[in-house]
Amino acid sequence: MTAVLGIDIGGTKIAGGIVTDKGAVLxxxxxxxxAKEGRDAVLGQLSILxxxxxxxxxxxxxxxxxxxxxxxxxxxxAITSATDNIPGWTGTPLAEICRREWGxxxxxxxxxxxxxxxxxxxxxxxxxxxxxxxxxxxGVGGAxxxxxxxxxxxxxxxxxxxxxxxxxxxxxxxxxxxxxxxxYVSGTAVTALARELGAADSGRELLQKARAQDLHAxxxxxxxxxxxxxxxxxxxxxxxxxxxVVGGGLGEAGxxxxxxxxxxxxxxxxxxxxxxxxxxxxxxxxRAGFMGGAVxxxxxxxxxxx
Amino acid sequence: MTAVLGIDIGGTKIAGGIVTDKGAVLxxxxxxxxAKEGRDAVLGQLSILxxxxxxxxxxxxxxxxxxxxxxxxxxxxAITSATDNIPGWTGTPLAEICRREWGxxxxxxxxxxxxxxxxxxxxxxxxxxxxxxxxxxxGVGGAxxxxxxxxxxxxxxxxxxxxxxxxxxxxxxxxxxxxxxxxYVSGTAVTALARELGAADSGRELLQKARAQDLHAxxxxxxxxxxxxxxxxxxxxxxxxxxxVVGGGLGEAGxxxxxxxxxxxxxxxxxxxxxxxxxxxxxxxxRAGFMGGAVxxxxxxxxxxx
Numbered sequence: 001m002t003a004v005l006g007i008d009i010g011g012t013k014i015a016g017g018i019v020t021d022k023g024a025v026l027x028x029x030x031x032x033x034x035a036k037e038g039r040d041a042v043l044g045q046l047s048i049l050x051x052x053x054x055x056x057x058x059x060x061x062x063x064x065x066x067x068x069x070x071x072x073x074x075x076x077x078a079i080t081s082a083t084d085n086i087p088g089w090t091g092t093p094l095a096e097i098c099r100r101e102w103g104x105x106x107x108x109x110x111x112x113x114x115x116x117x118x119x120x121x122x123x124x125x126x127x128x129x130x131x132x133x134x135x136x137x138x139g140v141g142g143a144x145x146x147x148x149x150x151x152x153x154x155x156x157x158x159x160x161x162x163x164x165x166x167x168x169x170x171x172x173x174x175x176x177x178x179x180x181x182x183x184y185v186s187g188t189a190v191t192a193l194a195r196e197l198g199a200a201d202s203g204r205e206l207l208q209k210a211r212a213q214d215l216h217a218x219x220x221x222x223x224x225x226x227x228x229x230x231x232x233x234x235x236x237x238x239x240x241x242x243x244x245v246v247g248g249g250l251g252e253a254g255x256x257x258x259x260x261x262x263x264x265x266x267x268x269x270x271x272x273x274x275x276x277x278x279x280x281x282x283x284x285x286x287r288a289g290f291m292g293g294a295v296x297x298x299x300x301x302x303x304x305x306x
Numbered sequence: 307m308t309a310v311l312g313i314d315i316g317g318t319k320i321a322g323g324i325v326t327d328k329g330a331v332l333x334x335x336x337x338x339x340x341a342k343e344g345r346d347a348v349l350g351q352l353s354i355l356x357x358x359x360x361x362x363x364x365x366x367x368x369x370x371x372x373x374x375x376x377x378x379x380x381x382x383x384a385i386t387s388a389t390d391n392i393p394g395w396t397g398t399p400l401a402e403i404c405r406r407e408w409g410x411x412x413x414x415x416x417x418x419x420x421x422x423x424x425x426x427x428x429x430x431x432x433x434x435x436x437x438x439x440x441x442x443x444x445g446v447g448g449a450x451x452x453x454x455x456x457x458x459x460x461x462x463x464x465x466x467x468x469x470x471x472x473x474x475x476x477x478x479x480x481x482x483x484x485x486x487x488x489x490y491v492s493g494t495a496v497t498a499l500a501r502e503l504g505a506a507d508s509g510r511e512l513l514q515k516a517r518a519q520d521l522h523a524x525x526x527x528x529x530x531x532x533x534x535x536x537x538x539x540x541x542x543x544x545x546x547x548x549x550x551v552v553g554g555g556l557g558e559a560g561x562x563x564x565x566x567x568x569x570x571x572x573x574x575x576x577x578x579x580x581x582x583x584x585x586x587x588x589x590x591x592x593r594a595g596f597m598g599g600a601v602x603x604x605x606x607x608x609x610x611x612x
Contacts, residue, residue, distance in 0.1 A: 071578060146457055147458070154548045157543075157578065158545055161544070166473075175576055176573070240459020240463035241459065269483075272387040
C-alpha cells in the first residue's frame, strides 16, 4: 500500500489528508485559511498542516500533492498568477519549497484540476473518461477531462468555466467582463441575490429553507438551476462529456439545483446530445480538493487510476 | 513523396484535391453539391470527383481522406448524425463504401475537425499546438486542437462552437436553443441582418461595401465582429489556445471582422490571458476542408505533421 499527502489550499480553508492508492483517507485536517494575511501566513499554515498529518500517519508518506487557488505551471509546480485571495501568491515556487522542507516528491496544480482528478480517480467521475467538473463555490471553477486526460490549454489556463459569457449584456463580473456564468451561480452571487430578494441571508439558509419547502426559496433555487443549465448546455456542446459533476458549497444543494439545471441543459443542447449527459453531484464533497492533491502525488509516483 | 486524395463534402459544394505529404496541391476540383437530392446523389458526385482526380494524378494515390458535413464516428468512418442538409446521410458507412470502390485506405471525420487539421498541418495553425479553428459559413462550426490533438469528446461531438449561448434570452437558433453564437455570426445570420437593415443583399455585397468604406456596411461588420469577440472570449477562457483561426466564407472579411472581434475578445477574457491569443484568418481558405481530408489520409498512413 502506498500512502501520500493531498493538500487543498483555498481562500477560505486549507485542508489536507493522508490518502492511500485505493482512495482511503487515513486521516485529515481542515483549518480556516489565513489567505488574507498573504503568502507567508499560508506557507506557515501549510507547514504546520503537513507536519500534523505526517506525525499522525502510521504508514510511510511517499509524496505530497497540492491543489491551490490561482493558476499554476504544473511542470515547475509554481504559481503563475492568482487573484487577490492570497496576496503575494503569484510566483511562489510551491513544489520546490515543499520538496526542500519535507524531502519528498511534491506536485502542484490548480484547485479545479486537482478536484476534477480527485473525482475522476475516487469519486463521481470513477466510471467516466470524458467529464466536466464544475465547482460552485465563492467563485465558479472546474476542469475538463477528455479521454482520461486534463484539458490544459497552452498555459494551463483552460476550463475557466465560471468565466463563460451566457448573457453578453448581463451582470458585471469581477473579472472585468459581463454576463459570466459565475455572476449567476457562484455562492457569492446566490447569497447576494437571496438577500436582495429577501429570501434568505446566506446560501446555507436559502438551502435549508428550500429543503423545508419555503416557496420563495424553492423558486429562487429553480431560477439558479436554470442559469446553471444554460452554462452546462454550453459545456455539453463544447466538450461532449459523458457526465458533468457539480461540486463546491452550492453543489450540496443536490437535486434542488441539479434537476432544474438538467431540464434546461437538455432543452438547449444539440439534438443528438439530448438526454445523453449525466448530471451528478460530487461524491467527495469538500474532500475533492485534497483527494485530488493525493492523485497528483500518486501520479508523480507512476501510479495509474485504479 | 506520398500523394493522397483529400475530399470535402458540404451542403453547398464538394471539393477534392491531390495533396502531397508536404502540403502541395497537385490538382483540385470543386463542384456544387447535390446535397438536397440526398445521399445517393452525393455518393454519385463523390465517385465522379475521385475518378477525375485519380485520372488526373501523375503520382500514385495511396489513401483517401474525407471531411464531411454531419457528425462522424471516425473509428468506423460512418456518419452518426446529420442535419437536413443531406437527406439520408445519417448511417452512411462512407469509409467502407470508398474503400470498396477504390481499393484504398479511406478515413472520414467531420468537416470542422478536418479543416482544423488542414490548418494545423499546412495552414495558419502550422506554428501552434493549441488552437481553435472556427468556420463562419452557412452555419458556424469548428474544432479545438489541444496539445496537437483534436478535442473529440465522448462521441466526437465536441467543439460545436456555433452552438454556445452568448445571450440566453437572445435570438432563436434552428438548433432549438436561443442566443447561440451562430445566430449572430454565421453567413446566414449576417445576410439576414444586412437585408433587414438595408445594408446589403448578401454577405458578399456587405463585404464589398465595407471594403469600399460604405459607413453603414462598415458599422454592421464591426457589430458582427463584436459578437464574434464575445464568442471568442469564451473559447479563450475555456480552451486557452495560442491562436484562433477564423475560416469559412465570412472569414474572408479578414481584418474588417477580426480587428473589432479582437478588441472585444481582449476586453472580455481573464486578465492573465489578455493580449495573449493570436487571432488569424485562415491560410487555406476554401481549401482547408480538402487539405484536412488529406491530413486524415496521411495520418492513416502513419505520416506525422511536417
